C-alpha cells in the first residue's frame with residue numbers, strides 16, 4: 001500500500017480536532033482528493049451509530065470491557081469501509097484518534113491493562129499501525145478547562161465527565177506510548193496558541209509527505 005496513515009492523538013481538549021481541520025484546509029490545496037479526513041469512533045454510518053451508544057451520557061451502566069469492545073468494533077468497520085480502501089488508492093488518511101486512544105483510555109483510564117487492550121485491538125485491525133502519529137500534549141487541567149470553557153453543557157460526553165484521576169491515567173499512558181514509540185509518535189506542545197500548533201503540525205506533515 002502506497003498511501004500514508006497518519007493519526008492525531010491526545011487527551012480530551014488537547015485541540016486535535018481544531019488543528020486537524022485547519023491543517024486539512026491547507027493540505028487540501030496541495031493534496032486535493034488524494035487526502036481524506038476521518039475520525040474514531042466514527043467515520044461511516046455504522047461506526048457513528050456505535051459512537052452514539054458509547055458516548056451517550058445516559059449509558060452509565062456500560063461495563064468497561066463492553067466499552068473497549070465497542071470502540072474496537074467501530075474501528076474494525078472504519079478500517080474496512082474507510083481506511084483500507086483509501087490507503088489502497090494511495091491516499092493520505094488523516095485520522096482523529098485510533099488504537100492509541102483505546103490503549104490510553106480503556107487500557108489505562110479504565111484500568112483494563114494496556115497490553116490486554118492492545119492485544120484485543122490486534123483482532124480488530126489485523127495489525128495496521130499508523131505510519132505517523134502526532135501526539136498533542138497538554139496537561140490534564142488545561143484540556144479539561146478548555147472543554148469546560150468552550151463546550152455547551154449538552155455537548156460534554158460520557159468520557160469527558162470522568163474524574164481527574166481517570167484523565168491523569170490517560171495522560172500518563174500517552175506519555176508512555178510516546179516514549180516507547182519514538183519513531184512513530186511525534187509530540188507537539190499543544191499548550192501553544194492554535195496558530196503555532198497548526199504551523200508545527202504542518203511542518204511535520206509536509207516533511208513526512210515530502211511536500
Ligand SMILES: Nc1ncnc2c1ncn2[C@@H]1O[C@H](COP(=O)(O)OP(=O)(O)OP(=O)(O)O)[C@@H](O)[C@H]1O
Pocket residue numbers: 010011012013014015016017018019146147150151190191192193194197
Ligand atoms: N491551542 C489552543 N489554545 C486554546 N484553546 C484551544 C487550542 N486548541 C483548541 N482550543 C479550544 O479547546 C477546545 C477543545 O478543542 P478540540 O475540540 O479541538 O480538542 P480535542 O483534542 O479534539 O478534544 P476531544 O478529544 O475532547 O474532542 C475547543 O473549544 C477549541 O477551540
Ligand SMILES: Cc1cn([C@H]2C[C@H](O)[C@@H](COP(=O)(O)O)O2)c(=O)[nH]c1=O
Pocket residue numbers: 012039040041071097098099101102103105106159160
Ligand atoms: C477512539 C477512542 C476514543 N475514546 C474517547 C476519547 C474521547 O473522550 C471520546 C471521543 O470523542 P472525540 O471528541 O471524538 O475525541 O472517546 C476512547 O476512550 N477510546 C478510543 O478508542
